[in-house]
Amino acid sequence: MTNNSVHFLLNNDVVSIENIDPNLTVLQYLREVQFSTGTKEGCASGDCGACTVVLAELDGDNNEQLHYKSINSCITFVGNLHGKQLITIEDLKEQGKLHHAQQTIVDNHGTQCGFCTPGFVMSSFALHKHNNTPTRAQVLEALAGNLCRCTGYRSIIEAAITSSIGVDDDSFAKHYQQTVQTLTELQKLPTPVLTGNGHHFIAPKSIDELAYELVREPKATLVAGGTDLALSVTQHLASIDKLVYVGNVAALSTIEETDSEIVIGSALPYSKFIDTLHHYYPDLGDMIERIGSKQVRNNGTLGGNIGNASPIGDMPPALIALGATMTLHVNGVERTILVEDYFVDYKKTVLKPSEFIKSVQIPKPKTGQILKLYKISKRIDDDISAVLAAIFIAQKDQKISHVRIAFGGMAAIPKRAFAAEAELQGNCLTKDTVAQAKQALTLDFKPMSDVRASEKYRMRVAQNLIEKCFVELQSQTIATRVVNYA
Ligand SMILES: Cc1cc2nc3c(=O)[nH]c(=O)nc-3n(C[C@H](O)[C@H](O)[C@H](O)COP(=O)(O)OP(=O)(O)OC[C@H]3O[C@@H](n4cnc5c(N)ncnc54)[C@H](O)[C@@H]3O)c2cc1C
Ligand code: FES
Ligand code: FES
Incomplete structure (x- = not known):
């Protein structure tokens, strides 16, 4: 093996690739180089799940376990496979017998044209590798990134609910230790x-x-x-x-807690930090579950979300409202800045040439502090925000002792609503102060119109979200959230 190549397991065989354009996606590699056409191309943009494959990665305190995750092969570069096991639909069958994740689709009549089926099977396979008895909600979460346009979802969901039998003794389970050993060797290259x-x-x-x-x-x-x-x-x-x-740098893929902060490495995917953030900030955990699909959250990272500096990225407004900081690194020199100060103008940041995001530090909540998050999009799952509101607030002696409000989708960058904050800070939370804060938002933002929402809609919805926060703080019994929607 030379070091001018990338090495990974394709099913149980070590594959070394060289002289391949690194702009190639895993999907293109499978279909055009391996001629494995079981994995389908629908949208080539991460939206339909037809291209879903599973990656097994070393995991656990001593890297002695495997973590199986579904990903969209159409938006993963082939180099990212190094040191991992790539499992495709062709690899599931053993000695001519369908894998249980496939057989249950047959048994439940979960396929018609079959174009989406490999993707659904791979999502279901990944789910069952870590969860033998998934709830309906967990199945829906695992499948929300897969679209079917002809069968209808009931039978596919039924298949995924019942497909855990046999996962423990499939060929991957039988080769588990050997896979760990091989991946460990590949990591040492x-x-x-x-x-x-x-x-x-x-x-x-x-x-x-x-x-x-x-x-x-x-x-x-x-x-x-x-x-x-x-x-x-x-x-x-x-x-x-x-x-x-950046995903091969172990030090960038960590999550640590100090007494006062949660420190998240920039290359850690969402699915690895969602539970910790949900524990401290339930709204933040719920919102992250609405970032893309399971496949997107299994690969997408916090560093990438901040790094792309999109005005509609979902994490920055939440981080800004929380007063989070980020550590930037260039050539051995580090600086720590507020996430708020990172964004300068549309897609412009303070990142210098050669500098990269190392980590993000999120303060833990102090007594009485609460984060309210509202993501407005056309669908609950797998949709980009038109507006995202993040309100971090604390009250003492019936007055607002601390408030920071940030919005996404309202300006060229994720931004604080200083005028609205000023109307609330130090005042009682009443209908009048809330009305003044809503009015003040017109001083903070002049939103744009685009395909997702008009300027007028964005302003109205942003104002209404401040009111919604007020309603929720007044009473926890009023139903304000959409739940059990599927
Ligand atoms: C179907 C789909 C749905 C999506 N839904 C959402 C959504 O609901 N909400 C949302 O916010 N986003 C969404 N996204 C966008 C995207 O998935 C996220 O922004 C994700 O966090 C990007 O992370 P990544 O690791 O994939 O970044 P990459 O694509 O690898 O990189 C993104 C940018 O960040 C830069 N970058 C990466 N790491 C660093 C670093 N350490 N330091 C500096 N720069 C860095 C890269 O150079 C690049 O410019 C969606 C994407 C898809 C395809
Ligand atoms: S082809 Fe649609 S998600 Fe990859
Ligand atoms: S079976 Fe045809 S798209 Fe799902």
């Missing part, structure tokens, strides 16, 4: 590099190595999950000269 078609990919193994690469090539493009970046290739037909993958 020199830094993976992939070069093809004049494009380059490197997956540094440490923060120092990553920093060195970026100093050497300040114009290189960082890639984490690729759930945002890969769209520039699949939708806008761009090609990226040099990709530097």
Whole structure:
């Protein structure tokens, strides 16, 4: 094996790839290089789930376990496979016998044209690898990123609910220890590099190595999950000269707690920190569950969400309202800034050449502090926000002792509503102060109109969200949230 290649397990076989364009997605690699056409291409943008495959990664305190996760192969670059096991629909069948995740689809009449079926099976397979008795809600969460346009979901859901039998003794379970051992060996190989078609990919193994690469090539493009970046290739037909993958740096994929903070490494995917954040801030956990789909949350990272500097990214308004900080690193030198100060103008940030986001520090709540989050989109699952409101508030002696309000979708950057805050800070939470805060929002924002929402709608909904927060703080018994919708 040379170090001018990327190594991974395809099912149970070690595959080494070299001389392949690193702009290739896993889906293109499977269909056009491996000629494994069981994995389908629908949208090529992460929206339909037809391309779902499963990755097994080393996990646990000593990396002695496997973590199985569903991902969208259409928006994952092939280099990101290094050191992992790629499992596709072709790999499930054993000695001519369908895997139980497939057989239950047959038994429940869960397929018609069959185009979506491999994707549903892979999502169900990943779910059952970690959860033998999923609830209906957990099944819906696992399948929400898969679309079917002809069968209807009832039979597919039924199939996924009953498909746990046999997962414990499938071929992956039988090869478990061997897979752990092989992946451990692959991880020890020199830094993976992939070069093809004049494009380059490197997956540094440490923060120092990553920093060195970026100093050497300040114009290189960082890639984490690729759930945002890969769209520039699949939708806008761009090609990226040099990709530097951050997901191979263990120190960027950690979550730690101090007495006062939760520290999240920039390359940690959502699905690995959602539970911790839900524990401290339930609304934040609920909101993260609405970021993309399970496949997107399994690969997408906090660093990528902040790094793409989108005005409609969901995490920044929440982080700004919470007063979170972020640590930036360049060539061994670090600085810590407020997330609020990171965004300068549309897609412009304070990130310097060669600098990268190392971690995000989220303060733990103090007594009485509460975070209210409201995501407005056309669908509950797998949809981009038109407006996102984040309100962090505390009351003492019937007065608002602390308030920070931030919005996404209301300006070119995620931004605080200073005028609205000023109307609330130090005052009692009454209908009048809330009305004044709603009016003050017109001083804070001049929202734009686009396909998601008009300027007028955005302003009205933002104002109404302040009122909704007020209603919820007044009474916990009034039903204000959509629950059990599927
Ligand atoms: C179907 C679909 C649904 C989605 N739904 C949502 C949604 O509901 N809400 C939402 O907010 N987003 C959504 N997204 C967007 C995206 O998934 C998220 O923003 C995600 O967090 C991006 O993370 P990533 O690791 O995939 O980033 P990548 O695509 O790898 O990178 C994104 C950008 O960040 C930069 N970057 C990555 N890591 C770093 C770092 N450490 N330091 C500096 N820059 C860095 C990259 O260079 C790139 O410019 C969706 C995407 C898809 C495809
Ligand atoms: S092809 Fe639609 S999500 Fe990948
Ligand atoms: S069976 Fe045809 S799209 Fe689902």
